[in-house]
Amino acid sequence: MIGMDEKLSFFKDGVRLDGRRSDELRPIKIEVGVLARADGSCYMEMGDNRVIAAVYGPREVHPRHLQEVTRAIVRYRYNMASFSVEERKRPGPDRRSNEVSKVSREALEPVVLTSYFPKSVVDIFVEVLQADAGTRTAGINAASVALADAGIPMKSLISSCAAGKVDGEIVLDPMKIEDNLGEADVPIAMTPGGDITLLQMDGRLTKDELKRAVDLAKAGCRQIYEIQRKVLVDRYSHMEPEICDEAVAMAGEEI
């Protein structure tokens, strides 16, 4: 571990410790439809993060009193495996994962066409298998693809990534050491149209730095969106065209 008073440089020869430029994402890998039992699923790697998302539904709501008469409800469970972090994490939900679950659900709800399925539930389960800063954003990216894989009608995909501040500089997609020892972290999620559906911030930033951080994170989200889109197109482009057209028409009506 690095001593507190020892100044660590996050940049070497103008690049970050893992060789990235300050506006560069970590390598991303997305696989769609990885689980047989789930209605939709997605495995995602973002740098050293490994997350897997499953979507079940629309299905009957249990317990029944949670039913909404006019729309489907969305549930999101973010869970970290006890082996996913350096020091073993006690299994089960804690306060952090409860909060992450809430904001992640709220990041996806704006695009899910819940009015199509009154009295039902769309369950999203995200398991973090390996964590290296940015698990909530990886989880949202994977969940968004899994929703599409499950055929849940949506206005659009959601893409998510963070910007941070290290050594006074705004950087995209901070990795663990940058997140732990950096000065700020701003995770966002957005629609391809630029509407922001997740925004959190901790650390310390001026107004101007915040603007640059949000701009940078948005640019990151756009890159992630292209990857998400490509994965889905590759997976489903062999489908009968009329089925695709029907789905597009259905989505178009609502918007």
Added chain:
Amino acid sequence: MSDVVMAEIRKDYLYHLVLKGERADGRRFDEYRDIVLETGLIRKADGSALVKLGKTQVMVGVKIQPGEPFSDTPNKGVIITNAELVPLASPSFEPGPPNEVGIELARVVDRGVRESGAIDLEALCITTGEKVWIIFIDVHILDDCGNLMDASSLGAIAALMTAKVPAAQYGLGEDYPLPVKDVPVATTAVEFGDAIIFDPDTDEESVADTKLTVITTADGSICGMQKSGPGSISQDAIHRIVDIACERAKEIREKFLEV
């Protein structure tokens, strides 16, 4: 079903008011309800504050006790923030362990105190690796008439600023005031239509899909943010909210926290 119908009627009403540049209680869009802050009401707590934000009432108590540090920060004190949405405060609160709304509230209050550096955690070390001061910040919601986030954050920093470290009780020298180095203030806004409305009451909260809380420090920088609620927000709105949030926070800080 009647809830749904009422919600639609209320939404229409508030929406039309906003188009005319008005709010149901006559406030300007960026105007806070009256704030009343009283500290030191709870003798048994080491610091306490009652915040009234309009009709919203929040009591915050701070207890300070010696305890063991975390193994990865042996020379630092510990802050533990908790929020109770007790059923006396609202017909929609239920007894039981904190739900996600309570957890989010506590974590955003905690974020403001922690990230602003208001508490010098190293100054709370008694014996490295063995004994440090643990600060418990307990937020007790008494009456939920909207904007619990700002009321709770204000209560937390006010309680901390008036808290005494009870050293004598534990044979660790004389009691002394808890050193507080910064004054984080949270300001919350909602967006509906094209309007940005600060300090929303419960009706305004229920109409808007989404809230944004911005926590600023004494030097005008931002130390915490949280978007809350199942809606989206534009980047333009975010920056407009941040600009006004800095001004309102400065006023609250000067008026109520005397800095």
